[in-house]
Amino acid sequence: MADDAALRVPPAHEIIVVPPPEHDGRHALLQQCIQVRIAVFVTEQGFPLEVEVDEHDPTATHFLLRLLPSLKPIGTIRAHKVENAGSSYYKLARLVVLKEYRHYKFGRNLVLALHDWAKDHARNSGVIDFVKIVCHSQAVRADSAGAVAFYRKFGYEEEGDLFDEDGEPHQKMVARLSLAE
Ligand SMILES: CC(C)(COP(=O)(O)OP(=O)(O)OC[C@H]1O[C@@H](n2cnc3c(N)ncnc32)[C@H](O)[C@@H]1OP(=O)(O)O)[C@@H](O)C(=O)NCCC(=O)NCCS
Numbered sequence: 588m589a590d591d592a593a594l595r596v597p598p599a600h601e602i603i604v605v606p607p608p609e610h611d612g613r614h615a616l617l618q619q620c621i622q623v624r625i626a627v628f629v630t631e632q633g634f635p636l637e638v639e640v641d642e643h644d645p646t647a648t649h650f651l652l653r654l655l656p657s658l659k660p661i662g663t664i665r666a667h668k669v670e671n672a673g674s675s676y677y678k679l680a681r682l683v684v685l686k687e688y689r690h691y692k693f694g695r696n697l698v699l700a701l702h703d704w705a706k707d708h709a710r711n712s713g714v715i716d717f718v719k720i721v722c723h724s725q726a727v728r729a730d731s732a733g734a735v736a737f738y739r740k741f742g743y744e745e746e747g748d749l750f751d752e753d754g755e756p757h758q759k760m761v762a763r764l765s766l767a768e
Pocket of ligand 1: 682683684689690691692693696732733734736737740
């Protein structure tokens with residue numbers, strides 16, 4: 588797979604940040620993110636539709652990967668900041684790429700776009716050393732190897748034991764990104 592993937596030329600695309608709440612265009616673009624998520628998490632993977640949209644969607648920062656020039660939405664990821672007893676981190680969630688567009692490094696590009704955004708956001712909040720990102724990775728399931736090995740490629744390390752989330756095993760993973768870079 589690695590050799591094949593290295594040879595694959597991705598179709599023309601762009602990653603946009605969905606405008607923040609109350610800004611023009613957010614609703615339509617957020618709906619596109621959610622439709623891509625439903626195609627993967629609900630239709631492909633069988634997670635319940637009821638848990639797909641949650642309380643973080645209205646305020647989170649969403650990224651949409653779409654093809655050019657068609658603007659067809661094919662991938663998404665989201666981030667939100669969590670303040671916890673004096674410390675804070677960013678939660679990475681809802682990463683998907685439509686099945687037919689995988690292994691073009693789109694997942695990588697979405698993670699790195701989120702990292703760049705989180706670093707800028709942290710710097711603008713006065714943070715100077717590092718930014719902490721947390722995700723709950725799908726672990727091994729009957730129909731896939733999960734995403735733990737994927738996240739490890741971007742500096743994430745496992746923390747704690749597997750736990751159930753939405754009826755499937757997940758692994759908490761944490762990355763600490765230096766702001767010196
Ligand atoms: C996980 C997912 C987003 C990866 O997207 P993708 O565009 O195919 O990934 P990329 O092409 O950017 O892959 C980047 C690297 O990770 C590797 N990789 C991709 N998916 C992987 C997986 N599930 N496990 C381990 N490694 C993986 C690739 O081989 C590539 O390695 P390389 O850089 O050493 O060549 C995609 O498979 C997906 O949407 N899966 C279903 C939804 C899902 O599980 N989301 C995560 C929820 S926690």
